[in-house]
Amino acid sequence: MTITRQDAWTQDEDLLLAEVVLRHIRDGGTQLSAFEEVGKALSRTAAACGFRWNSYVRKQYQAGIELAKKQRKELRQKIGIHSSGLPQHALTIEEKTSSDQAELTLREVIQFLEQLEKEPAGPAYLREELADAKHQLKSLTEENEHLKRQLKMTEEDYRALIGIVERVKQNISLKEYAK
Structure with a gap:
């Protein structure tokens, strides 16, 4: 049985938490997997890491979070994958409307349906x-x-x-x- 720590967080631990979470955001991973990774490294529970992230550390790294999200988006665009994990042409109409914040034209809907028909x-x-x-x-x-x-x-x-x-x-x- 592993013993989980319950003592105060140090600056180094906060820094490790931030680095791992930002890496997971950049790479398209989940925050939960980041919390689990940090928890193992620090002998803390994933829940404790998540609580620390959401209650304290995240507020200090807003710019880093935005940058990591931007880098993730750029990487996915390079390889043609939407943020949902689907190839760009597989976006639903709702996803495209909400992500692009633009009106969908009838021609775009037709093109999308034609693409779906080609790949049954x-x-x-x-x-x-x-x-x-x-x-x-x-x-x-x-x-x-x-x-x-x-x-x-x-x-x-x-x-x-x-x-x-x-x-x-x-x-x-x-x-x-x-x-």
Whole structure:
């Protein structure tokens, strides 16, 4: 069992918390995973790290948070991924409207729908996941059938063994009765 600290936070610990959280923001990770990482490093709970971040440290790093978000956005634009984690062309109309703060034209809606029609199975990474899931399903189905056959054979062997045991019991009873 690990012992979690409950003593006061030092400036170095606050700095580590801020660095890790800002890195996670920049890299597109979650704050919860940042709190867990810091918690392990400092022998504190993730909840304690989250509380410290939200109650004290975050206020001191507003500019750093904005910069980290900007860097994350720039990185995602370079590789063509929206902040939701989806490829840029997979944005919903609502997301596009709220993120761009611009009116959507009918032409943009048509282009979006045409793009969806071209990719009925979804983006490439979803097609790959679907193919992997289908392969895994096939493998598990085959394994299930194999196990069902084994179970049936085992049940048949069990019934045969019980039959033999019953006959042996009858023979012993007959021999004892004959004496």
